[in-house]
Amino acid sequence: MTDRFDVAVIGGGMVGSAIALGCARLGARTALLDEGDVALRAARGNFGLIWSQGKGDGMPAYAAWTRESLRRWDCFAESLCAAAGCDIGYRRSGGLIFALGEEEWAQRQEDVRRLHNQEGGPSTPVRLLDRRALEELLPGTPLGPRVFGASLAPEDGHVNPLLLLRGMHTAFRALGGEHRPGPAVTAVRPGFTVCRGEERIAADRVVIAAGLGTPKLAAMLGMQVSVHPVRGQNIVTERLPPLLPLPASAIRQTAEGVVQIGVSYEENVWETATTVTELARMAARAVQVLPPLACARVVRAWGALRPMTPDRYPIYAQSRVNPGAYVAVCHSGVTLAAAHAGPLAEGILSGRLPDSVAAFRPERFLADAA
């Protein structure tokens, strides 16, 4: 069966779904090819943070790109909720990075100042809060004695990542997009034809946003992309009374009342199993931040694989050999969703990626190697 689309997006996770949604919003006839339940699905592991703090430390272009996305997130959320008809748990009241102990607090202050002094500055303003200021910000939050302070990015926040993904799919379909869950895409050929089992999908443009599956498909269109897995483990507790009104980088309380604790960073692990070593480390830290959590029960834990590039920054590119073919891979699919659905999707349809992503071409890795 052959159909011809304006765009075929391979990968129905955070990145692919946002791009597909953006294309559909601009009136393009778009197919979203989604591997469904059995996929590695980095989206499943997502902490749900809409996070600018610390982003682009050493790479101003990334700080700027993050800023661009955060600016658009309010509108993006609103239009999603309207199209998807559901609350995606979007809250932008600020985000914290806690510092435990003297040394961490000194390091936190140094990191914030360094980014402040970088060209272009941080993505969004960041304030340093010592213990007293923290207690004023969060009266009644039972902070542990080792919490010396925190940095606060008032424009950060969080969202329910599963509802976000589903919201994007729903909005995509409502706009006439064709969402096709099914088996993994096996090949993509110039011209373009996407092969999936017996299925053939023809499109004027193809976007490979398949997370860890990107390199294999990208190579078929002459693009060299390097992505490797970095496992992140998560813990979720039973429902608890309200404890923490703002999300922190490794701990947040969701709208349902469960506390989610993260996150490990394990290079080159392909298993999504959990390990007691990491879970214990994460639990120990969480209990230091909020000691009453010592009595909270773990209801489940899981591991997910981040698609990580060699320098941790995204890869966006259009193929020179096959113009109209694009790759898009990053591990901050939630934060960048608004930018993906906005300027990135526009660039893909217009045939020219925006200047703000010029720094993310895969050629930057070759320059380093030379």
Place this chain on the structure above:
Amino acid sequence: MLTRPERGSITILFEGAPLPARPGESVASALLAAGILAFRTTALSGAPRGPFCLMGACFDCLAVVDGISGVQSCLVPVREGMRIERQRGCGDLPGEAAA
């Protein structure tokens, strides 16, 4: 109802009221013997729930035991003087300041 002919030989407290219990049985069993079927209300809808599987798999028998919320009452053996209360919603965390 589920009942038993002999009263238990020890005493536990349910919502302040004394109940007989049999040494070695679970809290859930003792409450069932006293005709108590609803141990909690759910956090989501406030629906009443009580023991379903009695083997630690269903998590519907949660109660507040000696001040600790979220206890699977079918897995805890009774003790003389044990205090049990119904759990409303998600319960409390001991040691937590009121938020």
Place this chain on the structure above:
Amino acid sequence: MTVDLAIIGAGPAGLAAATEARALGLSVLLLDENPGPGGRIWQAIETRPAKDAADRAALAAVRAFRASGAEARFGATVWCVEPEGRVFWSEGGRAHVAKAEQILIATGAIERPLPIPGWTLPGVMTVGAAQIALKTGGLVPSDQVWLAGQGPLLLLYAVQALAASGRIAGVLDLAPRGAFRRALAHLPRALRAPSYLGRGIAWRLALRRAGIPWIRASRLRAEGEGRLERIRFVAAGEEHVRPAQILLLHDGVVPSVQMTRALGCAHCWDESLRCWTPKTDPWGRSSLPRIVIAGDGAGIGGAAVAALSGRIAALGIAEALGRLGAATRDSAAAPLIAARARHLAVRPFLNALFAPLPVEPEDDTILCRCEEVTAGRVREAVALGCLGANQLKAFTRAGMGPCQGRMCAAAVAAVIAAARGVPEREIEPYRLRFPTKPLTLGELAALYDEAEPAALQAT
């Protein structure tokens, strides 16, 4: 602590394996979350008087275990097993760890969920629950207690309850018509098995003699305000309503696969029981080198089969650890394997006679009890493109509660499969990871050693 063999579960399989392994010279650690040995079928066997030959045999097995020198920990809830051989459990509010060369999972079976409208009302329980209440609390049914469903356990409980002077208002047989006819083909083979059929018939006759109403019914609903007050069902073409205080449901048992799933063992689909079963070789060895499975958790077979499998598994493990030659292992195992096969001969008949009830819940019937997700919402999700149980988490919170799908996985899979029009075995089940039982963050945190993160605190 380091041992040759860690056994999880002190039911017939675990006890037999421990005893046999000790006799073969292995060091053994046995862990069970109950206060004493026996698992489900021999629950609290040491605390109550032996009533019959079966009880006496069970007590003998427990005594042999107690004399074997195996290290036993009760009140020990295992929450993690690592494929490399570490076992983690909670005991007395603290987390513990042990290392084992081989791990035997003997965690048995779990009742198949039977979701009917109103099944979350207080007063609705499983037959297994009532049996636990009988064995550990001496609780017997008195007024307005109904049984509903099908299967050997339902019959057995009813007989046990009557023997304890309990009263049962009635049994609603929910099995569809023609079950016996379908099972007939397996009858000749079943007759080769010891006594199962005879016992079943005797149980059924005992209920009839006691005058317990046995009603062939369908469309059962539990109703009431705040608790069960009445049941509603269709029988002989008419709707009936009966007052009820307790309703006990049962639709057979299936292997408990929480641990084997979290470990990543391979499983295969059993069409006759409509359930997933871990893949094992005749020695109980799973797809992972250190993990062995015995008892109902490897496939429903009952207590006698479980005990035989436990011994067979111990022999296999001893050989794998180099404590026993292959020839000795084989000759010791041969009579056990033959006996097991004889017992298993009854299974195809029983599986067909008590084929799982069709899962066709109404839209407003709750499937996921923890998160109060109805069948209707699951069907909606499928209509919106949800393909399986894991993807369902983007649409509903089904499967995200503390029971980790123990109560709902089978029903959710059945509903998704029916809505998609595909066979149930194609629905990828909930992805499970350790911890498979809850523990507090404090317990988990206490295992962390800042100086040596990979080591974990000795406990």
